[in-house]
Amino acid sequence: MPHLVRFLMRHALIGFALAILFVGALLAFDVARLGSLVRASSTGGLAALILVFSVGVTFSSVQMGFAVMLLASRDEEPGSGRRRTIPARRLRLAELRVPGRRTGQD
Secondary structure, eight states: OOHHHHHHHHHHHHHHHHHHHHHHHHHHTTGGGHHHHHHHSTTHHHHHHHHHHHHHHHHHHHHHHHHHHHGGGGSOOTTOSOOOOOOOOOOOOOOOOOTTOOTTOO
16 A cells, blocks of 8 residues: 555644544543433434544544644655746836727827
8 A cells, every 4th residue: 555545644643633532532421411311312322423424524624634744744844946046027008099099199
C-alpha cells in the first residue's frame, strides 16, 4: 500500500478513535440527557451507532486535514529550491485614441 494512503488511513483511525471517546463521554456524563435517552429507547443502540459514525466522519476528516497541513513544516528549509529571477517591468500608460479628436487639446 502506498505510503500516503497508509498515512491518511492512520490519521482517519485516530480521528475515529477520538470520536468514540467523545461520544462515550457524552453518553457517560449524560450531556443534555442524551445517555438517559439512549438507555431508555428500544433503538438506543442504533442511535448511538449513528452518532458515533457521524461524529467519526467529522473527526476523521479534521484529523486528516491537520495531518496534511502539518506536512509542510517537515519539508526542507525554504529557499532550497532553484528560483529564477523575473525582471521587473516598467509600466506604461496606455494612449486613448478617439476618432475625430486631436490629441493634446481639452
